[in-house]
Amino acid sequence: MSGRAPVIALCMVAILVGSSLYGTVSKVSPFSLPIGTVVLDAGHGGHDPGATASWQWDEPVYLQEKAITLDLVRRTSDILRTARADIDVVLTRDSDTYMALQDRADVAAKLNPGVGKSIVFVSVHANSSPSEEPSGFEVLVKQTDKRLRFLDAQVPDWAIARFANQTASELNRLLNRENLLFATAMREQMAKSFPQARDRGVKEQDVWVLNASKVPSVLVEVGFISNSDDAYLMTQQTWLDRMANTLAAGILAYINPY
Numbered sequence: 545m546s547g548r549a550p551v552i553a554l555c556m557v558a559i560l561v562g563s564s565l566y567g568t569v570s571k572v573s574p575f576s577l578p579i580g581t582v583v584l585d586a587g588h589g590g591h592d593p594g595a596t597a598s599w600q601w602d603e604p605v606y607l608q609e610k611a612i613t614l615d616l617v618r619r620t621s622d623i624l625r626t627a628r629a630d631i632d633v634v635l636t637r638d639s640d641t642y643m644a645l646q647d648r649a650d651v652a653a654k655l656n657p658g659v660g661k662s663i664v665f666v667s668v669h670a671n672s673s674p675s676e677e678p679s680g681f682e683v684l685v686k687q688t689d690k691r692l693r694f695l696d697a698q699v700p701d702w703a704i705a706r707f708a709n710q711t712a713s714e715l716n717r718l719l720n721r722e723n724l725l726f727a728t729a730m731r732e733q734m735a736k737s738f739p740q741a742r743d744r745g746v747k748e749q750d751v752w753v754l755n756a757s758k759v760p761s762v763l764v765e766v767g768f769i770s771n772s773d774d775a776y777l778m779t780q781q782t783w784l785d786r787m788a789n790t791l792a793a794g795i796l797a798y799i800n801p802y
């Protein structure tokens with residue numbers, strides 16, 4: 545019994561230090577506040593089909609990336625809305641329509657997250673290669689050395705209040721940190737759900753929507769439409785459900801890491 549008190553005291557110190565650190569971080573970072581909104585972006589749409597491929601399995605199948613991404617985003621939004629009624633789920637598009645990259649990013653960048661809340665952005669795509677060999681999933685984040693501007697003459701008042709307390713360097717550092725935490729959480733869920741798939745990892749890439757959303761953002765390439773095995777899975781309801789559940793799980797794992 546004599547050893548219990550010091551152990552309990554140490555635990556209390558650890559809890560207090562931990563909570564004060566967490567409190568400090570959430571106070572200074574506009575990107576790590578509780579998530580109020582998830583923006584889901586189905587890649588491509590309308591006259592932009594994204595990657596396409598014709599396959600001959602039991603019958604000829606013509607796959608278009610824009611249809612796969614919309615299907616996945618719709619399923620993912622249903623799962624998230626059921627799991628977390630307290631979170632707003634916003635789709636950049638919910639039909640086969642074309643959207644400019646700026647307009648997609650603006651759905652996240654121009655949305656007032658509300659006081660004490662933050663937003664995350666997830667873009668869903670299917671990969672393609674000139675060779676049929678590459679397969680698997682990957683999670684893209686913006687390049688950490690890509691510096692974003694959070695304040696300019698056009699920003700609304702809520703954004704000034706949100707971003708004016710930090711320097712541009714600090715805001716960029718805080719956003720990069722959240723991006724990497726988010727991407728890692730997503731990759732872990734993908735690897736867990738699809739152990740047979742090739743895990744191509746987390747990659748920094750110069751992607752327009754990831755640079756312009758100005759909130760923690762990942763782009764998930766769910767598989768290669770140009771690879772027969774990956775593409776076949778994209779036609780299967782069980783795979784689509786599992787992928788949607790995984791995307792939702794990755795978002796929730798980032799939102800609730802403990």
Ligand SMILES: [Zn+2]
Nearest residue numbers: 587594669670
């Ligand atoms: Zn794409």
